[in-house]
Amino acid sequence: MNIEIPELYQEVILGHGKNPRNQRRLNPCTHTYEGFNPLCGDRVTVYLVVEQDIIQDISFEGAGCVISMASASLMTELLKGKKLAWAKEVLKSFYHSVTQDFESLSKEEKEALGEKLLMLGNVQKYPMRVKCATLVWHAVEEALGFKQNEENPYATF
């Protein structure tokens, strides 16, 4: 059987999704939050160790679809060792890439996210799955107290 793999299910995403990095509990940690996706019932908890405004360590626990696991894996890889201010900016770029488009991001923003996370941007073609990709990012936002505007979990795709 000749199988075409849908754009979303690329090797990289599948690789990270099936064998996510940093999937463990951090104890002790300085920040934690349990993210919940009411649409599917999946839960993901993030743990962070932040010292001197730097994310020294970051991990997550939970099970979910390949999209949410890949997203968690790639995010933890990306944010480890980064400054909080940088993380805040990259969060914005990520949301933009999965809900709007990634072409309109600046060169710097694209570089900050990296190729693999940009690939997750394909999720915007599957509106019902956007929440899977953003679940863990929302959890980090909450854990770090970045969250500015309360968002209706059912509204924004």
Place this chain on the structure above:
Amino acid sequence: MASSIFPITTIRQDFPILHKPVHGKPLIYLDNAATTQKPKKVIEALVAFYEQSNANIHRGVHALSECSTQKYEAAREKVRAWVHAKSTDEIIFTKGTTEALNLVAESWARPQLHKGDEILLTEMEHHSNIVPWQFVCQKTGAVLKVVPVNNQGELVWEEFLKRLGRRTKIVAVTHVSNTLGTVNPIASIVKKAKEVGAVVVVDGAQAVAHIPVDVQTLGCDFYAFSGHKMYGPTGIGVLYGKAEHLERMEPYQGGGDMIRSVTFDKTEYAPPPFKFEAGTPPISGAVALGAAMETLSQIGLEAIASHEHSLLDYATQKLREEKGLSIIGQAKEKGGIISFVCEGVHPHDIGTLLDEEGIAIRAGHHCTMPLMKRLGVPGTARISFALYNTKEEIDALVEGLHKVRKVFSIPS
């Protein structure tokens, strides 16, 4: 064999949406428990109503109002006949199962229940047969009791009997589980509940279009269902209630149509069912639901049930042959619903990948989170059959599942 004489080709031609490709592939619609597709007769009934009969009901003396009132009430009679109620006074139009259940909770239960009274539910209830009862508990001090399910997805009868007692005022139970397909023994449940004087509320959302329902034989006090899950439009549903209850119950909402007379000092209510139908109801929806029931009657519910059962047996057997796939819910008595999980693939990924093949299934918790918790899964993939599904579609589903495994590099 029933399926060989079942006029499947003609039936499929009658559903326009089945011929609309999805992602460039023929649609295989296996999400019928969420909502069914609509036959031409239902769509045409909606159009015809607005083109020829539209007016408000019970209000005008003019010809169109008489016509629409007559059509609306004729639909009520069709519903009565469908569930074999004694009288059309026992048939209340609502916007769906959810509203019907809320109506019972708010108008029957809330005014009558007291602290310490018990409401008995089951672990397999849809959220719409849980949350309204929680409201009642919060307002009255009554408590929820829950009948557990076994690993096959059946109610544990001894546990039901253990929880049923003098304090039990209501037993609220689904006729057919939307997640597992389990058909519950309603008549036996009613018999036991009557011994302690409890009222039985049945969620019939997944039953009415698939198995014959006779509320008098079942003996239940209330029976709720949705039009859109039985080939009718959205926005229309039904609550059957025994006359003795409806007469004594408080109204649900206040407004036009539900009154006999209004002064600022005192309002007298209309008799049931009108007491519970405040405001302009979904008239066209009721009329089109009547058309759906006519369509089903013409084909014959027995023939439909037997066709869907042969699909269930065929799919169950096919899916059992799949490596790494487990069927969740293996009750002896089942309707045309199969939940399953696949090792190494989350249900949502199955759903998205099958969608690429034009195959529509449901993935998630199916509004039964407590049941998911009991079964120890975050969600399942679910297929559910309607009268227009075929064995070839099940074969295509199995092909689709093989593709899912290829994408995930899971050896077959």
